[in-house]
Amino acid sequence: MIDLSKTIDLSTTYLGLKLKNPLVASSSPMCKDLANVRRLEDAGASAVVLQSLFEEQIDVENDELDRFLTESAGLSAEATTHFPELMSQVMGPEAYLKHIVKCKQAVKIPIIASLNGTTPGGWLSYAKQMEQAGADALELNIYYIPADAAMTGDVVEQKYVDLVKAIKSEVRIPVAVKLGPYFSSMANIAQKLDASGADGLVLFNRFYQPDYDLEALEVVPNLILSNSHELLLRLHWIAMIYGSVKADLALTGGVHNATDVIKAMMAGAKVSMMTSALLKRGISYLDTIATELLVWMGEHEYDSIKQMQGSMSRNAVPQPGAFERANYMKVLSSYALR
Numbered sequence: 001m002i003d004l005s006k007t008i009d010l011s012t013t014y015l016g017l018k019l020k021n022p023l024v025a026s027s028s029p030m031c032k033d034l035a036n037v038r039r040l041e042d043a044g045a046s047a048v049v050l051q052s053l054f055e056e057q058i059d060v061e062n063d064e065l066d067r068f069l070t071e072s073a074g075l076s077a078e079a080t081t082h083f084p085e086l087m088s089q090v091m092g093p094e095a096y097l098k099h100i101v102k103c104k105q106a107v108k109i110p111i112i113a114s115l116n117g118t119t120p121g122g123w124l125s126y127a128k129q130m131e132q133a134g135a136d137a138l139e140l141n142i143y144y145i146p147a148d149a150a151m152t153g154d155v156v157e158q159k160y161v162d163l164v165k166a167i168k169s170e171v172r173i174p175v176a177v178k179l180g181p182y183f184s185s186m187a188n189i190a191q192k193l194d195a196s197g198a199d200g201l202v203l204f205n206r207f208y209q210p211d212y213d214l215e216a217l218e219v220v221p222n223l224i225l226s227n228s229h230e231l232l233l234r235l236h237w238i239a240m241i242y243g244s245v246k247a248d249l250a251l252t253g254g255v256h257n258a259t260d261v262i263k264a265m266m267a268g269a270k271v272s273m274m275t276s277a278l279l280k281r282g283i284s285y286l287d288t289i290a291t292e293l294l295v296w297m298g299e300h301e302y303d304s305i306k307q308m309q310g311s312m313s314r315n316a317v318p319q320p321g322a323f324e325r326a327n328y329m330k331v332l333s334s335y336a337l338r
């Protein structure tokens with residue numbers, strides 16, 4: 001039997017990093033455990049995006065440290081034991097930096113740090129510290145909710161652009177931006193972020209929306225894992241943006257099997273990121289996906305991942321506008337009452 005792993009090249013590049021395959025573990029609490037990071041590498045992940053360090057954690061560190069020092073100024077040294085929770089909060093970002101160091105020492109695959117916030121603030125300092133800790137790249141997981149009705153879309157987009165420019169001016173490692181799907185012109189904001197220096201665009205963030213508990217009359221968290229149906233929106237926009245920006249494209253959300261990975265590559269993604277599939281089926285499932293990927297490529301006579309990347313993107317169609325309209329009409333006309 002032919003060893004497909006020796007005849008088919010699964011390698012790709014993302015953010016200037018040479019990866020053995022397009023399977024990347026996306027940012028999640030799963031990556032907080034060093035043992036899991038090791039298991040992800042052993043199972044075949046080509047890179048790991050660590051869980052996000054939230055802007056609120058940085059703010060807590062700054063604000064609470066000031067409050068702690070002020071309130072404890074007149075207390076004895078033993079009195080500091082009254083603040084165990086406070087001190088654990090203060091050490092949050094520092095623990096994150098130490099985690100980067102430990103991960104870099106434990107595995108050979110690239111480690112991508114993640115920052116989640118809305119304003120430059122402490123981001124600039126911690127972005128530099130993440131670089132110094134050894135992170136191979138940085139993912140900006142921007143989560144901004146424009147609750148002010150007077151704030152226009154242009155202002156919101158400019159906040160993203162300004163943040164990327166500020167971070168890029170402070171670090172030398174590659175910077176990717178994780179986006180949500182709710183911009184009025186996705187292709188336009190992609191080009192703006194590309195022009196501002198983003199090395200990669202990650203499509204799309206899954207914003208978790210709370211639910212109502214009608215008995216307790218409370219707003220409660222509502223976490224639902226992704227499924228392959230969510231892939232379609234990502235495929236559409238990656239295929240539309242591919243070729244119009246220099247930044248690498250990553251698909252995240254809805255990747256659950258080898259078929260999903262192949263579709264992501266053909267749309268134009270450099271990597272496919274996943275978490276939900278691994279939570280459902282275990283970290284070792286990565287090896288299954290890699291094997292199925294090799295089998296499919298062998299059966300369909302693909303020699304490499306790079307050969308298929310972008311092959312079904314907007315660029316591959318002579319008249320993309322007409323193609324989109326034709327597909328739209330075809331979908332609508334295919335529905336019939338039963």
